[in-house]
Amino acid sequence: MRDVAQRADVSAMTASRVLRDDPRVLPATRERVRAAAAALGYRPNEVARSLRLGRGTGLVGLVVTNLANPFYSRLALGVDSVVAGDGLKTVIGNTGQDLDAERELVADLIARRVDGIIAVPAAADQRHLAAAVAEGVPVVLASRPPEGFEADCVLVDDFGGARAATARLIERGHRRIGFLGPPPAVYTGTERLRGYTAALADRGLTADDRYVSLGQTDPDEATAAATALLALPDPPTALFCSNNRNTIGAFRAIRPLPPTGTAPALAGFDDFELADALGLPLTLVAYDSDELGRVAGRLLAERMRGRGPGGGPAPGGPVQRVVVATSLVEYGA
Known part of the structure; x- marks a missing residue:
């Protein structure tokens, strides 16, 4: 700022007023200061300015587990569409489903003075998120409820x-139904496995452990897992996949098999682009992932406006838990 003022032959205070668009500065002076700033490549440090004025940094941290999954891009768009209305910017960090990486990322966001955090936790151990709340950083969880502390959250009706x-x-006559899902630590996968098991029990069927494969995080792993299930002596006649990555992998395993009629039926959680173009009957559990992000953004914005002591629920503001509804869509039927 001093360099800009010196080049424009004005005081540092006048240069500051020009760059804050103060209308009281004469037009000729404004032109000289702006020309000096442009010549020097000067950019205001908005974070430092906000902190000096007693405001936050204007940044919201979004912590996700797998940026390769399109679900998280839609979630991020939903979050950003809401917080941008409050003049906030979204900073996205990927943990790769690794708890240690998540701890480091959350600590880094706190050190960078973000105004709030929206997190998709990788595991039930959430002490680092509880610590963030204790330090005065509002936290909202998405896709997984808080464990061991109170925080707003938005979930999908996974079960x-x-x-x-x-x-x-089952209504279509299938009794041997395989299940493909992520590692057991993933809350959504656990809830979806519980829903799968409950549906079988509702019809007097027992889940067969041979038909349950957990741990797949990408389509290649899911293809291998589905291929192994379909190679069993009495293979499943249908597969339910607990996320889009597993559904895509299962499709690749089924595609080389004989034409529909003898090939296994396929159902999955999460709608995805080109699902209607696969040329295979496909049942998907659909929901609005953008809405999941929008709700998370609204919850965080509300908490930031009326945060209570330690960043926790504000006085008179109870913890909120919102569940986004799902529906079934059919493709290629």
Whole structure:
């Protein structure tokens, strides 16, 4: 700022007023200061300015587990569409489903003085998120509820959606239904497995451990897992996949098999682009992932406006838990 003022032959205070668009500065002076700033490549440090004025940094941290999954890009768009209305910018960090990486990322966001954090936790151990709340940083969880502390959260009806999709397969005559899902530590996968098991129990069927494969995080792993299930002596006649990555992998395993009629039926959680173009009957559990992000953004914005002591729930503002509904869609039927 001093360099800009010196080049424009004005005081540092006048240069500051020009760059704050103070209308009291004469037009000729404004032109000289702006020309000096442009010549020097000067950019205001908005973070430092906000902190000096007693405001936050204007940044919101979004912590996700797998940026390769399109679900998280839609979630991020939903979050950003809301917080941008409050003049906030979204900073996205990927943990790769690794708890240590998540701890480091949250600590880094706190050190950078973000105004709030929206997190998709990788595991049930959430002490680092509880610590963030204790330090005065509002936290909202998405896709997984808080463990060991109070925080707002937005969830998908994982249990109900999986139960409905599995029931649809049973209604079509299937009794041997395989399940493909992520590692057991993933809350959504656990809830969807619970819904799958409940649908079987509703019809007097027992889940067969041989048909349950957990741990797949990308389509290649899911293809291998589906291929292994379909190679069993009495293979499943249908597969339910607990996320889009597993559904895509399962499709690749089924595609080389004989034409529909003898090939296994396929159902999955999460709608995805080109699902209607696969040329295979496909039942998917759909929901608005953008809305999941929008709700998370609204919850965080509300908490930031009326944060209570330590960043926790504001006085008179109870913790909120919002569940986004699901529906079944059919492709290629």
